[in-house]
Amino acid sequence: MTQPNTAVELQNLSKTFELRSGWGRKRVRKSVVAVDGISLSIPAGQTVAFIGPNGAGKSTTIKMLTGILHPSSGQAQVLGYTPWRERRTLVRHIGAVFGQRSQLWYHLPPRDTFELLARIYSLDRAAFVRRRDMLIERFGLGEFLQTPVRKLSLGQRMRAEVAASLLHAPRVLFLDEPTIGLDVIARQELRDLILEWNRDEGVTVFLTSHDAGDIERVARRVVVINHGRVVLDDKVSMLRRQYLGSKILSVKFHAPPAAFALPGVTTLKASEYALKLEVDTRVTPIEQVMTEVLRAGSVADIAIEDPPLEEVIAHIYGRSQEAGGRNQPTAELLASES
Numbered sequence: 001m002t003q004p005n006t007a008v009e010l011q012n013l014s015k016t017f018e019l020r021s022g023w024g025r026k027r028v029r030k031s032v033v034a035v036d037g038i039s040l041s042i043p044a045g046q047t048v049a050f051i052g053p054n055g056a057g058k059s060t061t062i063k064m065l066t067g068i069l070h071p072s073s074g075q076a077q078v079l080g081y082t083p084w085r086e087r088r089t090l091v092r093h094i095g096a097v098f099g100q101r102s103q104l105w106y107h108l109p110p111r112d113t114f115e116l117l118a119r120i121y122s123l124d125r126a127a128f129v130r131r132r133d134m135l136i137e138r139f140g141l142g143e144f145l146q147t148p149v150r151k152l153s154l155g156q157r158m159r160a161e162v163a164a165s166l167l168h169a170p171r172v173l174f175l176d177e178p179t180i181g182l183d184v185i186a187r188q189e190l191r192d193l194i195l196e197w198n199r200d201e202g203v204t205v206f207l208t209s210h211d212a213g214d215i216e217r218v219a220r221r222v223v224v225i226n227h228g229r230v231v232l233d234d235k236v237s238m239l240r241r242q243y244l245g246s247k248i249l250s251v252k253f254h255a256p257p258a259a260f261a262l263p264g265v266t267t268l269k270a271s272e273y274a275l276k277l278e279v280d281t282r283v284t285p286i287e288q289v290m291t292e293v294l295r296a297g298s299v300a301d302i303a304i305e306d307p308p309l310e311e312v313i314a315h316i317y318g319r320s321q322e323a324g325g326r327n328q329p330t331a332e333l334l335a336s337e338s
């Protein structure tokens with residue numbers, strides 16, 4: 001039973017594609033298991049990054065959750081609806097953005113697309129105008145509202161795409177690679193807008209991305225899949241801390257420090273007055289390294305950082321490849337790391 005505050009629920013959801021090639025006797029059938037028994041429960045208002053390497057089954061899952069594809073087996077409910085059976089009703093309550101495919105009318109300016117969407121969703125006129133104007137302001141669409149989409153920059157187009165997907169006040173937003181191809185600034189702007197929308201309107205966000213920055217900025221929870229199975233489900237903050245067990249220590253000295261060596265400590269960069277160290281905290285605790293650093297010279301500045309998320313994610317993908325894509329529960333996976 002779906003709990004009332006559950007936005008998205010997957011129970012053993014699976015999808016196998018049957019492929020046929022060749023003719024007559026040479027006809028070959030092949031099955032591709034794209035999604036292999038995924039179970040998940042996402043409370044309303046949560047921001048979830050659904051990530052995995054190419055071909056892991058992310059898009060197939062989103063397509064099932066938005067009612068575009070039928071599963072081969074298993075169940076899913078989005079806001080209590082079964083997407084592939086109740087798609088027409090469901091689309092009134094969800095928004096979807098596919099970074100690789102525009103949903104705006106290419107030759108029309110965003111303003112006209114908004115009008116069309118208002119009719120498609122039969123939105124109340126006054127409520128629509130209020131919301132449209134709010135989105136125009138928040139997403140900074142004013143200056144290109146009358147420009148045909150084909151003439152917009154990718155960053156402008158993506159802002160218009162996300163705004164269009166929010167016009168009918170959806171309660172769940174599916175974003176499939178929303179920042180793909182965007183430059184650094186446009187990417188950051190879009191992430192901030194999505195996050196703000198989640199905070200202000202409580203919209204549930206289900207995001208796929210290959211960009212660690214998207215995951216870090218937008219999502220609080222991360223679900224990693226590989227070969228169609230969940231290999232990790234954790235808080236984004238825990239992921240980095242628990243998974244690699246390493247820290248980056250950057251130190252600036254007033255004078256050149258004395259040399260020192262400790263097991264589990266690798267020098268990433270060294271100049272006369274500065275050191276950047278990677279510390280495997282499972283070998284030598286960070287406190288011990290700090291003590292040694294303070295002994296080595298007069299410290300002007302010191303910073304301890306977590307390793308980049310990209311590294312953590314690459315590490316997890318690597319682990320699940322080694323495990324042959326078997327569904328390894330999180331605890332076991334984490335325990336095997338320590």
Ligand SMILES: Nc1ncnc2c1ncn2[C@@H]1O[C@H](COP(=O)(O)OP(=O)(O)OP(=O)(O)O)[C@@H](O)[C@H]1O
Binds near residue numbers: 017019056059060
């Ligand atoms: N319509 C289809 N027919 C046959 N096979 C498909 C179809 N769609 C996807 N697949 C296969 O299913 C698997 C999962 O694909 P999917 O697109 O869901 O992965 P993904 O995680 O979204 O990958 P990417 O990060 O590259 O977008 C792949 O092996 C893919 O080739």
